[in-house]
Amino acid sequence: MGKRHVLRHDEAIEIATPGDADALRVTGRPVPVPGHDQILVKIAYAGVNRPDVLQRRGAYAPPPGASDLPGLEASGEVVGIGAGVTRWRKGDKVTALLPGGGYAEYAVCNADHALAIPRGMDLREAACLPETAFTVWSNVVTRGGLQAGERFLVHGGTSGIGMMAIQIARALGARVWATAGSDEKCAAISKIGANAINYREEDFVEKVTAEGGADLILDMVGGSYISRNIRALANDGRLVMIAFLEGPKVEQNFAQIMVKRLTVTGSTLRPQSDTAKAEIAQVLRDRLWPLIESGAVNVTIDSEFALKDAADAHRRMESSGHIGKIVLKVSDD
Template sequence: MTAIAIATPGGPDVLRPITMDVPAPGPGQVLIRVAHAGVNRPDVVQRQGFYPPPPGASPIPGLEVAGHIVACGDDVGDAMRGAAVTALVNGGGYAEYCLAQADHCLPVPDGLSLAQAAAMPETLFTVWHNVFERAYACDGEVILIHGGTSGIGTMAVALARLFGLTSIVTCGSADKCARALELGADHAIDYKTADFVAEVARITGGRGVEVVLDMVAGDYVPRNLKCLGVDGRHVTIAVQGGLRAEINMAEVMMRRLTLTGSTLRARTNTFKALLAHEIHETVWPLVADGQLRPVMDVSFPLHDAAAAHTRMEQGSHVGKIVLDIG
């Protein structure tokens, strides 16, 4: 099969097509003939040499795929063979075939294209776990979402709308703010021309938000805390702005703030299976009836994976970038 390998840590040009053997499914696994693979920020960070795959995972980048199951591990049985699925994977997505844990797969319902299906697992699993499980967001609350037109941001906006949250997003231009509002955000702040802390205070009448979904970290953290109301929850899922933050712990104590965060790739197969089951029961019906769809940006052929990474790093995309493979 053809796959895209990282020749050496570096820029997008280090992504190179290679020929390698098709993997065989082991216990609990299925082999997917990949139609499309999602492109995500962790793929870029892995390519740069800062996010190595966990032990036992494929070194080929790609954390989500959609396609058809063509082989099953002995303990899985053949009932899933031929099924159209989307799957969260630990790596290996940028390839014509990819292994996945059987219980990390979700069925592709009628009306959802395989390209759309491939654009969902990484953002959906991440947002659901962090916003609704770790930050226990509830209907009627307000959430501040940074990167409102990113893949994560657009998924967070969609889930906020479907589950009764008011969303405030930050974006890097007036055009992106307008696009975020079109996609369902309740409020959008251009962080390059306005102070998002002051704008959040204005929008909420000084009450603050209940949840901040943070992908920046660094010096955004103390500013985010100023946006939180009493008993607010701050959840970090990336550190694009820096690893360290200086905060006022007395402020955390007096307003009973909660700071948390997570990464998804390194979690156990059991955890991901339980998360997949909860999403299947709670969110997937909204996909099946057409209420939840990913925002799609641009697709690239597999051999143009470098161009897909370039587009992501330029920051001009809105929603998800995917690779067309099969």
């Protein structure tokens, strides 16, 4: 057999050592080879997410076998197909949930974690779908059980997660409240159909309980919000935790949970099994993609950065000034 030629990225972003945004640096890496049930995607755009920032800081390690490069979602073209893959062909355009490696020109992913680009959406917008769509649907609809007519509260309303959650909840017929920290952000929340609560000026517990309390709360803040969320829930309400920007530890009186018959739960996406993620992808294909194609659910993009400027994208994320998604342009689409 002849010597194998190893293709290399011209450009990828690695975490040199855990730290601030300057820890991100441009590097060259071998192009990954798709294994069984995997596809290789030539990336056009990659979404930027809070878990990328946590990984950069050394607080969110990749799962075993995953790329050490950051990046959990991307869009692009299928250019390689591993053994056992029948769903995709070379040349197909996809948006994909990645175990890591999205800040690069090429990435591999499980074939069942990729979805066709929704009709009417371009690759730039589609790159911003997977991490938010998988997270929101699995936690708000599947785990949280949101139903039409229920009262739903989401914190961080102008984050990618928040804006996706608002739109999905509205499309399902729920009444929606969302918190944010400025008039500009509250205006953006109101524009997509939520009742905005400026947490710097108003008490979300008072606002929501005045309407009967929330049936479901999606929280990514934690810390002091945990006990306040429990007060804000209606009888038989559900609290779903997906992140802890204020920290995961708090002293809590569980009698309130018992008296109101509350459910407190949560999840994190990245460590889940390939099978679990494939099941979520199928549900998105069947139920969320039609909502996107009808225009009921959209992606709001805050800003775009070149791949080499990933550090600036992280600074934008950490400023908390963004409204919607931050995206990296990797190659021409």
